[in-house]
Amino acid sequence: MMKNVVRAVLFASLAFSCAAQAMVVRGTGSGALRGGDLTDPENNGNASSYLNYNATFRSSVEPFFYSEGAFNVFDNVVGGGDAKWCCDAGNVWVEADFGTKRYVLTGFTATSGNDATDRDSDNWKILGSNDGVNYTTIFAYDKPGVSAWGNTRLQVNEYLANVDFVTPAAYSIFRYQSTHTVGNYMHQINELEFFGNQATVPEPATFGLLGLGLAGIIAARRRKAKQV
Ligand SMILES: [Ca+2]
Ligand SMILES: [Ca+2]
Ligand SMILES: [Ca+2]
Ligand SMILES: [Ca+2]
Structure with missing residues (x-):
């Protein structure tokens, strides 16, 4: 009986560890590359400038598409030199901001x-x-001394x-961050592609319409008051 329980636990933990290593x-x-990711669905982004991308990019250092700058992670090109981001040390990040659009x-x-x-x-996330x-961790890699x-x-x-x-909540900003x-020593990464489904964003316009409605009622009352 006990042996069966141990076997069941072992099988369950093995199945779990296999599922967790499915990269x-x-x-x-x-x-x-898969291509056609959220930052450039048409695959027509300029590899060395900010042309034809669907997101705003930001980074902790080297915010450009050339000279091994951080935005090279979105330039659709895998290679050396101006196709990759290198060689800053420490805590570094690069992110894509989709503005009013949110994606799961x-x-x-x-x-x-x-x-x-x-x-x-x-060590990256x-x-x-x-x-x-405010940032929420979607995926974390942490294996000291071991490259993914x-x-x-x-x-x-x-x-x-x-x-x-x-599967995470819907977000408008996706960030890659490396701390080690x-x-x-120096950090490098070549390309990042994000894929997702657009989510419905809670409508702030509802409050706008409500405000307009209230303004209309107040204006009508004022008109009525003047008539009296
Ligand atoms: Ca594009
Ligand atoms: Ca791309
Ligand atoms: Ca480039
Ligand atoms: Ca690249």
Whole structure:
């Protein structure tokens, strides 16, 4: 009896650990990207300028599309130099802000840089926010000294909701943040793709219409008062 219980517990924990490690390696290079992600559904973003993207980008450092700047994670190109973000140290982040649109994240891809594995993050998160102040963790990777991409360079890892992370609430801002790298030195990452379903945003216009309605009633009363 006891043996069966132990077996059942072991099986359950094995099944759980398998489910928790379902990240899919799509391959290497630009061709392994899913493409058509939320930041550029048409795949026509300019690889070296802010042209043809559907989000506003921000970063803790190097906010540009060239010279290994942070926005290279959205430029649809996997490679070295101006296709990746490198080589800042410490706590670094880059985010995409979709303004009034909110999305329920269904998946994302994250791609490794072209050089030393030491520069890959070993402590990174995908966070969601609706105000740019309060952020909620959607996915967290924390394996000291171990890169999520192993030693393979330019590798596209894919993570899916309900498999690799719990389906989150709807957010208008998605942030990648790294606090530590394998070699505890310079940080690099090549590309990020976010995928999701647009959610209905609570209508602030309702209050606007209510306000207009009240203003109308007040104006009508004033008119009536004048007539009297
Ligand atoms: Ca576009
Ligand atoms: Ca893209
Ligand atoms: Ca670029
Ligand atoms: Ca890139």
